[in-house]
Amino acid sequence: MAKKDKIRRPRAETPKGFRDYFGAEVTERKAMLDKIAEVYHLYGFEALESAAVETVESLGKFLPDVDRPNAGVFAWQEAGEDDGDWMALRYDLTAPLARVYAQHRNDLPTPYRRYAMGPVWRNEKPGPGRFRQFYQCDADTVGTASVAADAEICAMLADTLEAVGIERGDYVIRVNNRKVLTGVLHSVFGFDEGTEDAQLGAAYDTATKRDDVLRTIDKFDRVGATGVKQLLTVGRKDESGAFIDGVGLTDSQADPVIAFLTSKGSTSKETLANLLIAVGESPVGADGIEELRQISQLLGAQGYGPDRIVIDPSVVRGLGYYTGPVYEAELTFEIKDEKGRPRQFGSVAGGGRYDDLVTRFTGQAVPATGVSIGVDRLLAALTAKGRIDRTPQGPVIVTVMDRDRMADYQSICATLRQAGIRAEVYLGNPKNFGNQLKYADKRGSPAAIIQGTDEAARGVVQVKDLILGAKLAQDATVEEWKENPSQTEVKLADLVPFIQSLLA
Amino acid sequence: MAKKDKIRRPRAETPKGFRDYFGAEVTERKAMLDKIAEVYHLYGFEALESAAVETVESLGKFLPDVDRPNAGVFAWQEAGEDDGDWMALRYDLTAPLARVYAQHRNDLPTPYRRYAMGPVWRNEKPGPGRFRQFYQCDADTVGTASVAADAEICAMLADTLEAVGIERGDYVIRVNNRKVLTGVLHSVFGFDEGTEDAQLGAAYDTATKRDDVLRTIDKFDRVGATGVKQLLTVGRKDESGAFIDGVGLTDSQADPVIAFLTSKGSTSKETLANLLIAVGESPVGADGIEELRQISQLLGAQGYGPDRIVIDPSVVRGLGYYTGPVYEAELTFEIKDEKGRPRQFGSVAGGGRYDDLVTRFTGQAVPATGVSIGVDRLLAALTAKGRIDRTPQGPVIVTVMDRDRMADYQSICATLRQAGIRAEVYLGNPKNFGNQLKYADKRGSPAAIIQGTDEAARGVVQVKDLILGAKLAQDATVEEWKENPSQTEVKLADLVPFIQSLLA
Structure with missing residues (x-):
């Protein structure tokens, strides 16, 4: 064979x-x-x-x-x-x-x-x-x-963050408009007055310089306004001493980008006024700013002030398919990163019009x-x-002292469950009692219920308060458990209220 | 180009x-x-x-x-x-x-x-x-x-069905044991006393006759005990007059199968006694019956009587990987099938030991x-x-009478939402008022709120009870709506309690 x-x-x-x-x-x-x-x-x-x-x-x-x-x-x-x-x-x-x-x-x-x-x-x-x-x-x-739909989603996002437990002040929803960025690019590169906006956009898509400008805008956080201006025009020496070539714009071409990046004022009104300068003559840009103004007004009327939702031109990232207002929810509190350094938590939600x-x-x-x-x-x-x-939410464990009395243990357990108390009978091998208590420990159980032949005859159980007695849970014998002050003898009829008060 | x-x-x-x-x-x-x-x-x-x-x-x-x-x-x-x-x-x-x-x-x-x-x-x-x-x-x-685990899952299944709304009496959980079926096959084909059960099972797997017997068992519902006996032995003429070849068992070989199929008694005790006859000398079969007895006892002790969970040898189907107790929840009430004929709803859950x-x-x-x-x-x-x-759960719709007053409508809506009332402002094109009401209708809205310039000046709104007035919702003009008795003028300050009572 x-x-x-x-x-x-x-x-x-x-x-x-x-x-x-x-x-x-x-x-x-x-x-x-x-x-x-x-x-x-x-x-x-x-x-x-x-x-x-x-x-x-x-x-x-x-x-x-x-x-x-x-x-x-x-x-x-x-x-x-x-x-x-x-x-x-x-x-x-x-x-x-x-x-x-x-x-x-x-x-x-x-x-x-x-x-x-x-x-x-x-x-x-x-x-x-x-x-x-x-x-x-x-x-x-x-x-x-309707931009009322965009405004509403921003308001809903604020409500949602608060509903899940992010407190007011710990988040901000920042709103921008893709059209404003298009307007800024119009200001930089000019545009054909008679052309439809959509086609204009498509024309710019093919321009390498446009992409270069967008990439440079993304560096604003790191190099600041002066750095961006250098990068957009003649180039810039970075910290390591290496020279980064400029995009080759003229000073007057670069100015709208800088105006855009530095447009955030102390109020939405001020920000919008600054943006109007940045987009110059662009009708798309003006349209985008008007949409932001309406969003700001709608939100203000409902009480969503700039402490919660703010116009912020620095929100330029995101999906390529956005065509109008874009929004991003950022958590503003600090957490420690993996190296223990504090950093802002950052973005948890985003969206926009597509x-x-x-x-x-x-x-x-x-x-x-x-x-x-x-x-x-x-x-x-x-x-x-x-x-x-x-809060630990493990079940109450009904331990098995006597394998033949499984039906009794199941009945005790059923009584607890009928009172809405999460409970289960230990279903592993009951031979080693310590294993039963280790199991209860691993499950985060608030209590273990023990009933030997003696207790059964007297109609009582021992209730072990595991929250109180967690530290002793490793290798104790049944006898040690019985001596433990966190263990209480309870009449079977009183078990439900006893456990309820223990859990309260 | x-x-x-x-x-x-x-x-x-x-x-x-x-x-x-x-x-x-x-x-x-x-x-x-x-x-x-x-x-x-x-x-x-x-x-x-x-x-x-x-x-x-x-x-x-x-x-x-x-x-x-x-x-x-x-x-x-x-x-x-x-x-x-x-x-x-x-x-x-x-x-x-x-x-x-x-x-x-x-x-x-x-x-x-x-x-x-x-x-x-x-x-x-x-x-x-x-x-x-x-x-x-x-x-x-x-x-x-431990079969206590199987019993517990059956009890939990009963509780679950009742928790979701299946009333007691409308379901039954039927329990069987794969080992009993193996025992019956032992009775039919005999078995090598010295061989391990698992190997025995594997040996039977290769036997075509074993599969034939299982397939025939599955026909019990349709052809009854007499039919199964014929099919297991000499063959049978079906309703169309065609002759179906028999499996070729002797009468005494077929008898355990028939005993098994007809073993369901009026109590679990009776069923188990009948099954003991069907499995004859098979230790695996006896083991399976003992497991069923324990399950029955454990469930009985917790109050799950045969009105809810019953030992039923006819549960033979299911996954090939089951090795012990198997269980199935069946809904016992009748529904109409696609042709309007009453039929039992049938199985909604199943499982077993693997x-x-x-x-x-x-x-x-x-x-x-x-x-x-x-x-x-x-x-x-x-x-x-x-x-x-x-219950229709659509939102209250705040209609838009005056596009320039969107912020006001949003404020009304925000007030409702803050009171926990599901609400939204109509965000489609507001030009055709009928469309707004059609939209409310399609959403299953309980109420529409209307506020023109006149109402705004007086600090009131019109509340249209759409549950009451659903039939008029198709093409009415603003004027017709105002005349409708299901429409009520409400002070803005009273809007929340008014809607709350309307929803109650």
Whole structure:
């Protein structure tokens, strides 16, 4: 008889870039998502849950911040004929929304307000803290060009942050408008008066210099106004002594960019006035500033002052598909980084107006605006601020002293559960009593219930207060436990109120 | 200049076999899952959320009810080197649990009680009502061989069904044991006394006759005991007159099968006594019956009588990987099928003991038992029974009479929201007032708020009770609305209490 091959066992490993979430990691996130959904619902948004899978064709090439098309998604070809559709896991919740709205637009109300929450997938190289599956939590209003929709989402975002436990003063929502940046570029490069704005934009897209200017704007935080001016014009020597070539603009070309970058005033009014100078004669720019003015006015009328939502021209980053107002929620408190240095927590949500995503499908103009909350970052922030309830929530453990009396232990347990007390009978091997208490310890149990033959005969149980007695929980014998002052004999009839007061 | 190519637009289509869930479809399911999670939590189970993606190797070939291996999953090969891992979407929540437990077993408590809920994916031909993504909601206890764990899951399943709104009497949980069926097959075919049970099982696996017997058992519902006896022995003429060949057993071989199929007595005690006859001398069979007896006793002690949980030998179907007790929750009320004929609703949950899934990874024996609730079927059942709250939950709509006074409308809306009243300002084109009311109608709004210049000057609004006035909502003019008795003038300061009483 042939010798049996050695069994090759599969590896028990989370796939690279994915992770498992246990217990409180799951329920804390869920509690946060529930609170967010409550605010979204209060604002009139309806839930939408689309499948994780979309056709590659319908997802399109809108992967945020990435130039690559399908490289960033998990995709496969449908079986069957050679030309089966390519399918992919969704990489965000906006692309599926655009598909859903285009598909169901005759049945959906317009404007369509929807919220969605769930995992999205990115086929990227995993790194520390970077996962290939993560949660997003979005709200969008589709089918209205009114900036009241943008303003409303900013207000809702402020309410949402406060609802989950970020206090006023610990966050700021910064609002800008893509059109203002377009206006600034008009000021720099001039524009053809008779051309449509959209075509103008397309023309600039092809200009390398425009990209150079945008890249330079992004360096403002590091090199300041003087540095940006140098980089836009003649070039600049950096700290290491290396010389960085300039973009080659004239001084008067560079001035609107500097005016833009330094336009933030002490009030929105002042900021908007400064921006008007930066965009010069550009009608698109003026349009963008008027939209910001309206947003500011709408929010002010509802009491959302600049302590919560502020016009801030430095918000220039984000998705390529934004076409109007853009907004970003930043947490302003400091946390310690991995090296113990204090740093600002930074952005936890962002969004803006994207008027072209549905148009891809229908050819009709369908303006839309929406926000996406970075759920994991927000949860990390709440944890860092101690705003997550960390009360141990393990079950009461009914220990097994006598294997044959399992039915009695189950009855005690059932009594507790019927009173709404989380409880379970120890179901491992009951032989080693210490293991039962170690188990209770590992579960974060508030109490263990012990009933030997003697106690059963007298209709009582021993209740071990594990919160009180946690430190003794390692290797004590039954006898040691009985001597422990954190252990109380309780009549079976009094067990529920006793545990209730212990948990209170 | 070359003529522009006609733009090819992507199709806006849900991929075949997938679907979108809107509004109440999402929130009703969520509410049900929340209630289920609450019961699972009360029973001491901890949440686990693994990623949607697993390696194909780790998923294994355990797709329920299907002989095909990877044909039934959505799979793709990781990019990079030629031999990138094959990845797949999980097809259930049990295979990932086995992987998670094998991977983290040193950190997890033993027994490990976990619940999980979320979508799973099956790459099957889609059909009416059959989707390729659907929800499961599981609870499992890993690492204990005690049948107390099986009994507990049956009790929890009963509590869960009642918690979501299935009344006592409308469901029954039927319990059987795979070992009893093995015992019956021992009785039919005999067995080698000295051989280990597991090897015995493997030996039977290869026997075609064994499969024939199992297939015939499955026909009991249709052909009854006499029919099964004929099919197991000499064959049978069916209703159409066609002759079905028999399996070729002798009468005395067939008798244990018939005894098994007709073993259900009026009490569990009686059923168990009948089963003892059916399994004859088989030690595995006797073992299975003893387990059923213990389960019955444990459940009885906690008050779960046969009106809720019953020993029922007819539960023979299910996954190939079950090794001990199996259980199934069936709803016993009738619904109308698509042709209007009454039929029983049937199974909504099932599970059992599977002792080999973790062993695949570790080589060590890790007994486990668990249940999976068919979320969509259970939701359909609740809907059929009218147990889902269908109160319209649309937002109060603040209409826009005067586009320039958007800030005022937003303020009214903010006041309502601050009082916890779901509300929104109409953000579509406000020109046609009828469209605003149609929108409110489509959203299921309880009320619309109207404020023209006149009302604004007097500090009042008109509140249109849309529940009352729904039928007039189609094409009325502003004037007609004002005459309508379901419309009330309310002082701005009284708006919140007025709406609250309207919603109450």
